[in-house]
Protein backbone atom coordinates (compact mmCIF):
# COMPACT_ATOMS: atom_id res chain seq x y z
CA UNK A 504 0.00 0.00 0.00
CA UNK A 505 2.96 2.30 0.69
CA UNK A 506 4.13 2.46 -2.93
CA UNK A 507 0.59 2.98 -4.21
CA UNK A 508 0.14 5.94 -1.84
CA UNK A 509 3.61 7.27 -2.67
CA UNK A 510 3.09 6.95 -6.44
CA UNK A 511 -0.34 8.59 -6.30
CA UNK A 512 0.99 11.44 -4.16
CA UNK A 513 3.97 11.98 -6.49
CA UNK A 514 1.77 12.02 -9.58
CA UNK A 515 -0.76 14.38 -7.99
CA UNK A 516 1.37 17.15 -6.51
CA UNK A 517 -0.55 19.58 -4.34
CA UNK A 518 -3.52 17.27 -3.83
CA UNK A 519 -4.10 17.62 -0.08
CA UNK A 520 -6.12 14.39 0.29
CA UNK A 521 -3.75 12.23 -1.75
CA UNK A 522 -2.95 9.86 1.15
CA UNK A 523 -6.61 8.89 1.30
CA UNK A 524 -6.25 7.21 -2.11
CA UNK A 525 -5.57 3.80 -0.55
CA UNK A 526 -6.05 2.16 2.88
CA UNK A 527 -4.06 -0.43 4.80
CA UNK A 528 -0.99 1.84 4.81
CA UNK A 529 1.70 1.48 7.50
CA UNK A 530 1.38 3.81 10.50
CA UNK A 531 4.39 5.84 9.38
CA UNK A 532 2.52 6.69 6.16
CA UNK A 533 -0.63 7.75 8.02
CA UNK A 534 -2.23 4.33 8.25
CA UNK A 535 -4.32 3.58 11.34
CA UNK A 536 -3.73 1.70 14.60
CA UNK A 537 -5.64 -1.60 14.80
CA UNK A 538 -6.09 -2.28 11.05
CA UNK A 539 -4.00 -5.47 11.07
CA UNK A 540 -6.14 -7.21 13.67
CA UNK A 541 -9.44 -5.53 12.70
CA UNK A 542 -10.91 -8.28 10.49
CA UNK A 543 -10.26 -11.07 13.00
CA UNK A 544 -11.43 -8.91 15.90
CA UNK A 545 -14.62 -8.18 13.96
CA UNK A 546 -15.19 -11.88 13.20
CA UNK A 547 -14.85 -12.74 16.90
CA UNK A 548 -17.33 -10.00 17.85
CA UNK A 549 -19.77 -11.24 15.16
CA UNK A 550 -19.59 -14.78 16.55
CA UNK A 551 -19.99 -13.50 20.12
CA UNK A 552 -23.11 -11.51 19.16
CA UNK A 553 -24.60 -14.54 17.41
CA UNK A 554 -24.06 -16.98 20.28
CA UNK A 555 -25.24 -14.50 22.91
CA UNK A 556 -28.84 -14.75 21.67
CA UNK A 557 -30.36 -17.50 23.85
CA UNK A 558 -33.44 -17.94 21.63
CA UNK A 559 -31.31 -18.69 18.54
CA UNK A 560 -28.93 -20.97 20.42
CA UNK A 561 -31.84 -22.97 21.85
CA UNK A 562 -32.96 -23.80 18.30
CA UNK A 563 -29.46 -25.18 17.65
CA UNK A 564 -29.46 -27.15 20.90
CA UNK A 565 -26.73 -24.92 22.33
CA UNK A 566 -26.53 -22.72 25.40
CA UNK A 567 -26.01 -18.99 25.06
CA UNK A 568 -22.53 -17.48 25.35
CA UNK A 569 -19.09 -18.18 23.94
CA UNK A 570 -17.72 -19.75 27.09
CA UNK A 571 -16.69 -23.31 26.26
CA UNK A 572 -18.00 -23.23 22.66
CA UNK A 573 -15.85 -25.51 20.50
CA UNK A 574 -14.46 -23.79 17.42
CA UNK A 575 -12.53 -24.98 14.35
CA UNK A 576 -10.72 -22.32 12.32
CA UNK A 577 -9.36 -22.80 8.80
CA UNK A 578 -6.36 -20.57 8.02
CA UNK A 579 -3.70 -19.26 10.39
CA UNK A 580 -3.04 -16.11 8.36
CA UNK A 581 -3.97 -12.56 9.29
CA UNK A 582 -7.71 -13.16 9.66
CA UNK A 583 -7.52 -16.68 11.13
CA UNK A 584 -4.83 -15.84 13.68
CA UNK A 585 -6.62 -12.77 15.04
CA UNK A 586 -10.03 -14.48 14.99
CA UNK A 587 -8.59 -17.23 17.21
CA UNK A 588 -6.85 -14.69 19.47
CA UNK A 589 -10.05 -12.77 20.23
CA UNK A 590 -12.33 -15.84 20.37
CA UNK A 591 -10.00 -17.22 23.05
CA UNK A 592 -10.17 -13.89 24.91
CA UNK A 593 -13.98 -14.12 24.77
CA UNK A 594 -13.90 -17.61 26.34
CA UNK A 595 -14.21 -20.00 23.37
CA UNK A 596 -12.17 -23.21 23.03
CA UNK A 597 -10.26 -23.68 19.78
CA UNK A 598 -10.47 -27.41 19.13
CA UNK A 599 -9.19 -27.45 15.56
CA UNK A 600 -6.93 -25.49 13.21
CA UNK A 601 -6.64 -26.29 9.49
CA UNK A 602 -3.80 -25.02 7.35
CA UNK A 603 -2.55 -25.63 3.83
CA UNK A 604 -0.38 -28.63 4.82
CA UNK A 605 -2.86 -30.35 7.17
CA UNK A 606 -5.07 -29.97 10.21
CA UNK A 607 -4.80 -30.59 13.95
CA UNK A 608 -7.50 -31.30 16.55
CA UNK A 609 -7.71 -31.45 20.33
CA UNK A 610 -11.02 -31.68 22.20
CA UNK A 611 -9.43 -30.02 25.24
CA UNK A 612 -8.32 -26.98 23.23
CA UNK A 613 -5.26 -25.75 21.33
CA UNK A 614 -2.88 -23.03 22.51
CA UNK A 615 -2.65 -20.41 19.73
CA UNK A 616 0.84 -19.15 20.48
CA UNK A 617 2.26 -22.65 20.87
CA UNK A 618 0.69 -23.75 17.54
CA UNK A 619 1.89 -20.59 15.81
CA UNK A 620 5.46 -20.99 17.12
CA UNK A 621 5.47 -24.70 16.22
CA UNK A 622 4.44 -23.89 12.62
CA UNK A 623 7.01 -21.11 12.38
CA UNK A 624 9.87 -23.27 13.63
CA UNK A 625 9.01 -26.57 11.88
CA UNK A 626 7.31 -25.14 8.77
CA UNK A 627 4.17 -27.21 9.42
CA UNK A 628 1.16 -27.35 11.70
CA UNK A 629 1.53 -31.15 11.72
CA UNK A 630 3.51 -32.76 14.53
CA UNK A 631 2.21 -30.27 17.10
CA UNK A 632 2.70 -32.03 20.47
CA UNK A 633 -0.59 -30.68 21.94
CA UNK A 634 -2.79 -32.23 19.22
CA UNK A 635 -4.81 -35.41 19.86
CA UNK A 636 -5.42 -36.00 16.15
CA UNK A 637 -3.88 -34.72 12.96
CA UNK A 638 -4.93 -34.94 9.32
CA UNK A 639 -2.60 -34.77 6.33
CA UNK A 640 -5.65 -33.95 4.22
CA UNK A 641 -6.47 -30.50 5.63
CA UNK A 642 -10.10 -30.65 4.44
CA UNK A 643 -10.76 -33.46 6.96
CA UNK A 644 -10.15 -30.94 9.73
CA UNK A 645 -13.29 -29.04 8.71
CA UNK A 646 -15.39 -32.16 9.29
CA UNK A 647 -14.43 -32.72 12.94
CA UNK A 648 -16.74 -32.27 15.92
CA UNK A 649 -17.33 -28.61 16.88
CA UNK A 650 -20.05 -26.03 17.49
CA UNK A 651 -18.65 -23.27 15.27
CA UNK A 652 -16.64 -23.48 12.05
CA UNK A 653 -14.72 -20.41 10.90
CA UNK A 654 -13.36 -20.75 7.35
CA UNK A 655 -10.75 -17.96 7.26
CA UNK A 656 -8.52 -18.96 4.34
CA UNK A 657 -10.10 -19.03 0.90
CA UNK A 658 -13.31 -19.43 -1.10
CA UNK A 659 -15.33 -22.61 -1.91
CA UNK A 660 -14.34 -24.65 1.16
CA UNK A 661 -17.80 -25.90 2.16
CA UNK A 662 -19.32 -27.43 -0.93
CA UNK A 663 -21.94 -29.97 -1.89
CA UNK A 664 -19.14 -32.59 -1.77
CA UNK A 665 -18.34 -32.16 1.95
CA UNK A 666 -21.39 -30.44 3.46
CA UNK A 667 -22.91 -33.73 4.65
CA UNK A 668 -19.83 -34.23 6.86
CA UNK A 669 -19.76 -30.75 8.38
CA UNK A 670 -20.78 -30.99 12.06
CA UNK A 671 -20.72 -27.30 13.04
CA UNK A 672 -24.05 -25.62 13.76
CA UNK A 673 -22.71 -22.13 13.15
CA UNK A 674 -20.57 -21.18 10.14
CA UNK A 675 -18.81 -17.82 10.51
CA UNK A 676 -17.63 -16.79 7.04
CA UNK A 677 -14.37 -14.98 7.80
CA UNK A 678 -13.02 -15.61 4.28
CA UNK A 679 -14.81 -14.29 1.23
CA UNK A 680 -17.16 -16.85 -0.34
CA UNK A 681 -16.11 -19.94 1.66
CA UNK A 682 -19.56 -21.61 1.32
CA UNK A 683 -21.02 -22.43 -2.09
CA UNK A 684 -24.72 -21.52 -2.57
CA UNK A 685 -25.70 -25.23 -2.86
CA UNK A 686 -23.90 -26.09 0.39
CA UNK A 687 -25.43 -23.07 2.12
CA UNK A 688 -28.90 -24.32 1.16
CA UNK A 689 -28.19 -27.72 2.73
CA UNK A 690 -26.84 -26.11 5.91
CA UNK A 691 -29.86 -23.85 6.26
CA UNK A 692 -32.31 -26.73 5.73
CA UNK A 693 -30.43 -28.42 8.58
CA UNK A 694 -31.16 -25.34 10.72
CA UNK A 695 -27.55 -24.06 10.89
CA UNK A 696 -26.74 -20.35 11.19
CA UNK A 697 -24.43 -18.91 8.54
CA UNK A 698 -22.92 -15.56 9.54
CA UNK A 699 -22.40 -14.19 6.01
CA UNK A 700 -19.02 -12.96 4.75
CA UNK A 701 -20.29 -9.51 3.71
CA UNK A 702 -20.96 -8.81 7.39
CA UNK A 703 -18.70 -11.27 9.22
CA UNK A 704 -15.38 -10.08 7.74
CA UNK A 705 -16.36 -6.41 7.41
CA UNK A 706 -14.24 -5.35 10.40
CA UNK A 707 -11.30 -4.85 8.04
CA UNK A 708 -13.07 -2.54 5.65
CA UNK A 709 -14.68 -0.73 8.59
CA UNK A 710 -11.28 0.17 10.05
CA UNK A 711 -10.04 1.01 6.54
CA UNK A 712 -12.92 3.49 6.45
CA UNK A 713 -11.67 4.97 9.74
CA UNK A 714 -8.21 5.26 8.14
CA UNK A 715 -9.73 7.16 5.20
CA UNK A 716 -11.53 9.50 7.64
CA UNK A 717 -8.20 10.07 9.44
CA UNK A 718 -6.49 10.86 6.12
CA UNK A 719 -9.22 13.31 5.05
CA UNK A 720 -9.17 15.09 8.41
CA UNK A 721 -5.32 15.12 8.51
CA UNK A 722 -5.24 14.33 12.22
CA UNK A 723 -4.99 11.11 14.26
CA UNK A 724 -8.02 10.07 16.29
CA UNK A 725 -7.68 11.25 19.90
CA UNK A 726 -5.01 13.86 19.21
CA UNK A 727 -7.24 16.85 19.84
CA UNK A 728 -9.14 15.62 22.89
CA UNK A 729 -6.98 13.08 24.76
CA UNK A 730 -5.26 15.56 27.11
CA UNK A 731 -8.38 17.65 27.53
CA UNK A 732 -10.31 14.54 28.56
CA UNK A 733 -7.53 13.51 30.98
CA UNK A 734 -7.42 16.94 32.64
CA UNK A 735 -11.21 17.04 32.98
CA UNK A 736 -11.22 13.50 34.47
CA UNK A 737 -8.38 14.43 36.83
CA UNK A 738 -10.30 17.46 38.11
CA UNK A 739 -13.33 15.26 38.69
CA UNK A 740 -11.33 12.57 40.55
CA UNK A 741 -9.63 15.22 42.72
CA UNK A 742 -13.01 16.74 43.55
CA UNK A 743 -14.57 13.34 44.41
CA UNK A 744 -11.55 12.42 46.56
CA UNK A 745 -11.73 15.74 48.40
CA UNK A 746 -15.49 15.48 48.97
CA UNK A 747 -15.57 11.82 50.05
CA UNK A 748 -12.21 11.57 51.78
CA UNK A 749 -11.53 8.36 49.78
CA UNK A 750 -8.16 8.18 48.02
CA UNK A 751 -7.78 6.09 44.85
CA UNK A 752 -4.61 4.09 44.29
CA UNK A 753 -2.41 4.82 41.25
CA UNK A 754 -3.95 2.04 39.12
CA UNK A 755 -7.56 3.08 39.84
CA UNK A 756 -6.67 6.72 39.25
CA UNK A 757 -5.02 6.10 35.88
CA UNK A 758 -7.92 3.85 34.76
CA UNK A 759 -10.41 6.67 35.37
CA UNK A 760 -8.27 9.59 34.26
CA UNK A 761 -6.77 8.17 31.06
CA UNK A 762 -7.96 9.69 27.75
CA UNK A 763 -8.64 7.39 24.78
CA UNK A 764 -5.82 6.54 22.36
CA UNK A 765 -6.34 6.13 18.61
CA UNK A 766 -6.31 2.34 19.01
CA UNK A 767 -8.98 2.46 21.74
CA UNK A 768 -11.20 4.71 19.62
CA UNK A 769 -10.75 2.49 16.55
CA UNK A 770 -11.60 -0.63 18.55
CA UNK A 771 -14.63 1.10 20.03
CA UNK A 772 -15.91 2.15 16.59
CA UNK A 773 -15.27 -1.35 15.22
CA UNK A 774 -17.06 -3.07 18.10
CA UNK A 775 -20.05 -0.77 17.85
CA UNK A 776 -20.33 -1.30 14.08
CA UNK A 777 -20.16 -5.10 14.40
CA UNK A 778 -22.68 -5.24 17.28
CA UNK A 779 -25.19 -2.84 15.74
CA UNK A 780 -25.00 -4.46 12.31
CA UNK A 781 -25.55 -8.00 13.62
CA UNK A 782 -28.76 -7.00 15.38
CA UNK A 783 -29.90 -4.88 12.44
CA UNK A 784 -29.52 -7.84 10.08
CA UNK A 785 -31.09 -10.33 12.49
CA UNK A 786 -34.04 -7.99 13.10
CA UNK A 787 -34.67 -7.87 9.33
CA UNK A 788 -34.64 -11.67 9.22
CA UNK A 789 -36.99 -11.98 12.21
CA UNK A 790 -39.45 -9.47 10.76
CA UNK A 791 -39.98 -11.35 7.49
CA UNK A 792 -40.67 -15.12 7.43
CA UNK A 793 -39.80 -15.21 3.70
CA UNK A 794 -36.18 -14.34 4.52
CA UNK A 795 -34.33 -17.64 4.84
CA UNK A 796 -31.15 -16.54 6.61
CA UNK A 797 -28.74 -13.80 7.63
CA UNK A 798 -27.22 -13.50 4.11
CA UNK A 799 -30.53 -12.62 2.48
CA UNK A 800 -31.34 -10.39 5.46
CA UNK A 801 -28.03 -8.53 4.98
CA UNK A 802 -28.87 -7.94 1.30
CA UNK A 803 -32.39 -6.76 2.17
CA UNK A 804 -31.06 -4.46 4.88
CA UNK A 805 -28.48 -2.92 2.50
CA UNK A 806 -30.86 -2.54 -0.45
CA UNK A 807 -33.48 -0.98 1.86
CA UNK A 808 -30.94 1.66 2.92
CA UNK A 809 -30.15 2.54 -0.69
CA UNK A 810 -33.87 2.63 -1.56
CA UNK A 811 -34.71 4.84 1.43
CA UNK A 812 -31.94 7.29 0.44
CA UNK A 813 -33.28 7.47 -3.12
CA UNK A 814 -36.84 7.96 -1.91
CA UNK A 815 -35.81 10.70 0.52
CA UNK A 816 -33.85 12.55 -2.18
CA UNK A 817 -36.59 12.11 -4.72
CA UNK A 818 -35.58 14.55 -7.46
CA UNK A 819 -32.98 12.79 -9.59
CA UNK A 820 -33.59 9.30 -11.03
Ligand SMILES: NC(=O)C1=CN([C@@H]2O[C@H](COP(=O)(O)OP(=O)(O)OC[C@H]3O[C@@H](n4cnc5c(N)ncnc54)[C@H](OP(=O)(O)O)[C@@H]3O)[C@@H](O)[C@H]2O)C=CC1
Pocket residue numbers: 542577578579580581582583601602603604641655656657658677678679704705707708
Ligand atom coordinates in the same frame (compact mmCIF):
# COMPACT_ATOMS: atom_id res chain seq x y z
N1 LIG B 1 -7.09 -9.39 5.62
C1 LIG B 1 -8.27 -8.78 5.68
O1 LIG B 1 -8.40 -7.68 6.26
C2 LIG B 1 -9.48 -9.38 5.08
C3 LIG B 1 -9.46 -10.66 4.54
N2 LIG B 1 -10.61 -11.23 4.06
C4 LIG B 1 -10.63 -12.58 3.51
O2 LIG B 1 -10.14 -13.51 4.50
C5 LIG B 1 -9.47 -14.59 3.86
C6 LIG B 1 -8.09 -14.75 4.47
O3 LIG B 1 -7.36 -13.53 4.31
P1 LIG B 1 -5.99 -13.25 5.08
O4 LIG B 1 -6.05 -13.87 6.44
O5 LIG B 1 -5.76 -11.80 4.98
O6 LIG B 1 -4.95 -14.02 4.18
P2 LIG B 1 -3.59 -14.72 4.61
O7 LIG B 1 -2.86 -15.01 3.34
O8 LIG B 1 -2.92 -13.92 5.68
O9 LIG B 1 -4.09 -16.06 5.29
C7 LIG B 1 -4.64 -17.14 4.62
C8 LIG B 1 -4.17 -18.40 5.33
O10 LIG B 1 -4.86 -19.52 4.81
C9 LIG B 1 -3.93 -20.53 4.54
N3 LIG B 1 -4.40 -21.42 3.48
C10 LIG B 1 -4.24 -21.31 2.15
N4 LIG B 1 -4.80 -22.33 1.52
C11 LIG B 1 -5.34 -23.13 2.46
C12 LIG B 1 -6.04 -24.37 2.44
N5 LIG B 1 -6.31 -25.00 1.29
N6 LIG B 1 -6.45 -24.89 3.61
C13 LIG B 1 -6.16 -24.29 4.76
N7 LIG B 1 -5.50 -23.12 4.85
C14 LIG B 1 -5.08 -22.55 3.72
C15 LIG B 1 -2.67 -19.80 4.15
O11 LIG B 1 -1.56 -20.66 4.30
P3 LIG B 1 -0.16 -20.38 3.55
O12 LIG B 1 0.42 -19.21 4.27
O13 LIG B 1 0.59 -21.63 3.74
O14 LIG B 1 -0.51 -20.09 2.12
C16 LIG B 1 -2.67 -18.65 5.13
O15 LIG B 1 -2.10 -18.99 6.36
C17 LIG B 1 -9.52 -14.29 2.34
O16 LIG B 1 -10.68 -14.93 1.82
C18 LIG B 1 -9.71 -12.78 2.31
O17 LIG B 1 -10.34 -12.34 1.12
C19 LIG B 1 -11.81 -10.55 4.12
C20 LIG B 1 -11.89 -9.29 4.63
C21 LIG B 1 -10.72 -8.59 5.11
Ligand SMILES: O=C(O)CCC(=O)C(=O)O
Pocket residue numbers: 526527679707708711712
Ligand atom coordinates in the same frame (compact mmCIF):
# COMPACT_ATOMS: atom_id res chain seq x y z
O1 LIG C 1 -9.32 -3.00 3.81
C1 LIG C 1 -10.19 -2.97 2.96
O2 LIG C 1 -10.61 -1.88 2.53
C2 LIG C 1 -10.83 -4.22 2.41
C3 LIG C 1 -10.34 -5.49 3.04
C4 LIG C 1 -11.09 -6.66 2.55
O3 LIG C 1 -12.29 -6.64 2.53
C5 LIG C 1 -10.39 -7.85 2.06
O4 LIG C 1 -9.15 -7.94 2.21
O5 LIG C 1 -11.06 -8.74 1.50
